Amino acid sequence: MSFDPVVRLADVTRVHGDGPQAVPALRGVSLDVVAGELVAVMGPSGSGKSTLLNLAGGLDAPTSGEVTVEGAPLSGLSARELAALRRRHVGYVFQDLNLIPSLTAAENVMLPRELDGVRARQARSEAAEILAEIGITEPGRFPDELSGGQRQRVAIARALVGERRLILADEPTGALDTPTGDDVLRLLRTRCDAGAAVLLVTHEPRYAAWADRVVFLRDGEIADSTAAPLESAR
Amino acid sequence: MAIRQGLLALLSQGPRYGYQLRSEFEASTGAIWPLNIGQVYTTLSRLERDGLVAPGEQDAQGRVVYTITEAGRAEMERWLSTPVARSDRPRDELVVKLAMAVAAGADPRPVIRAQRTATMRALQELTRAMAGAEGPAQRLVLDSMIFQAEAEQRWLDHCEAVLAASPRTQETPEATRSPEPGSGPSPDEEF
Ligand SMILES: Nc1ncnc2c1ncn2[C@@H]1O[C@H](COP(=O)(O)OP(=O)(O)OP(=O)(O)O)[C@@H](O)[C@H]1O
Ligand SMILES: [Mg+2]
Numbered sequence: 001m002s003f004d005p006v007v008r009l010a011d012v013t014r015v016h017g018d019g020p021q022a023v024p025a026l027r028g029v030s031l032d033v034v035a036g037e038l039v040a041v042m043g044p045s046g047s048g049k050s051t052l053l054n055l056a057g058g059l060d061a062p063t064s065g066e067v068t069v070e071g072a073p074l075s076g077l078s079a080r081e082l083a084a085l086r087r088r089h090v091g092y093v094f095q096d097l098n099l100i101p102s103l104t105a106a107e108n109v110m111l112p113r114e115l116d117g118v119r120a121r122q123a124r125s126e127a128a129e130i131l132a133e134i135g136i137t138e139p140g141r142f143p144d145e146l147s148g149g150q151r152q153r154v155a156i157a158r159a160l161v162g163e164r165r166l167i168l169a170d171e172p173t174g175a176l177d178t179p180t181g182d183d184v185l186r187l188l189r190t191r192c193d194a195g196a197a198v199l200l201v202t203h204e205p206r207y208a209a210w211a212d213r214v215v216f217l218r219d220g221e222i223a224d225s226t227a228a229p230l231e232s233a234r
Numbered sequence: 235m236a237i238r239q240g241l242l243a244l245l246s247q248g249p250r251y252g253y254q255l256r257s258e259f260e261a262s263t264g265a266i267w268p269l270n271i272g273q274v275y276t277t278l279s280r281l282e283r284d285g286l287v288a289p290g291e292q293d294a295q296g297r298v299v300y301t302i303t304e305a306g307r308a309e310m311e312r313w314l315s316t317p318v319a320r321s322d323r324p325r326d327e328l329v330v331k332l333a334m335a336v337a338a339g340a341d342p343r344p345v346i347r348a349q350r351t352a353t354m355r356a357l358q359e360l361t362r363a364m365a366g367a368e369g370p371a372q373r374l375v376l377d378s379m380i381f382q383a384e385a386e387q388r389w390l391d392h393c394e395a396v397l398a399a400s401p402r403t404q405e406t407p408e409a410t411r412s413p414e415p416g417s418g419p420s421p422d423e424e425f
Contacts, residue, residue: 206357216350224351
């Protein structure tokens with residue numbers, strides 16, 4: 001386990017809008033996630049959880065402060081370099097899933113790998129493998145032919161395919177019953193133990209408890225945190 | 235306490251020695267409920283007095299095998315089919331503590347935050363224990379503890395949100411003072 005963080009947020013602030021309408025979504029947040037570490041972010045609605053995740057993944061830029069991914073300060077990257085870094089290193093599960101409706105489950109999962117430049121054949125077999133791992137038995141179905149829980153699992157498979165070093169998951173267990181939600185966490189935990197850094201947003205204590213560290217956000221600030229991991233490996 | 239019925243349930247699987255009952259009881263509950271051997275023998279002699287178990291002959295080592303009787307089976311089935319009343323469970327100290335903090339005019343939010351972090355740590359430990367759990371009975375017990383800790387977390391989140399929305403517990407000193415001296419905020423209004 002390396003102690004260089006895979007992602008580092010240093011005194012990060014994000015204000016949405018300006019003037020009287022300005023909303024400070026994050027206020028001076030500092031957070032490191034190292035390889036092999038699963039960090040859960042909890043907090044009430046509107047406390048800045050999704051904002052934090054978007055900043056950590058370079059989907060949004062901070063108003064002040066710096067985000068560093070794999071040693072690269074994001075503010076120093078061109079749009080092109082940023083896109084390449086996101087594609088290669090980061091896997092996302094969005095709160096609203098964002099599956100492409102005109103692609104099948106398998107094609108949705110293949111897409112990021114094809115963007116990585118992997119050949120279609122290999123991308124297809126990787127997709128089949130991870131979809132099987134996550135319990136999707138009908139990879140040829142389109143998103144609107146799947147249940148909410150199945151769609152959720154496809155979105156997770158898409159984030160995990162390829163060797164992503166940083167996995168960002170915003171409420172990945174939203175539409176799942178508890179045994180299936182536990183399966184998702186088991187899968188994230190496995191990726192983590194294999195060396196990925198995982199940042200998980202959840203409002204469910206049950207899933208946050210799989211993390212090495214739980215951070216509580218309130219009004220855009222870190223209010224509390226459970227201690228650093230007792231033992232990093234288990 | 236359900237030691238009586240727990241022992242009957244184990245005996246319904248066949249005759250057993252006292253020490254076997256103790257280790258099986260602990261294995262099934264994941265050792266969250268440790269029994270000492272004295273408790274087991276006291277309970278067995280009461281069960282014998284009530285005609286729910288029957289002891290066999292002592293063997294060479296002085297050990298006695300216990301067998302469940304028909305009345306014992308009936309008792310076990312009655313127990314399994316009767317829901318547990320919520321009022322039979324002990325009062326929760328945390329609930330009392332929070333209610334008292336509010337009643338005493340103290341700020342309950344630090345209590346909530348400290349508890350939430352502590353309960354989350356406990357929940358993390360339970361989740362780790364689950365990974366090493368052996369057998370469905372142990373998993374079921376851990377699951378129950380996980381759901382209870384989870385419910386407590388949700389309740390704490392709820393309390394925090396409700397208190398934040400209530401003007402009387404806002405951060406300003408003006409608002410924390412009760413309107414009439416001597417009439418502290420009633421828990422009813424706060425929760
Ligand atoms: N694009 C935006 N423009 C203006 N305000 C925004 C924007 N995105 C988020 N906000 C505001 O920033 C704050 C934090 O939002 P964020 O989405 O990070 O919350 P959250 O913790 O993820 O909430 P939830 O649990 O409801 O998903 C909120 O007050 C929100 O209204
Ligand atoms: Mg959100």
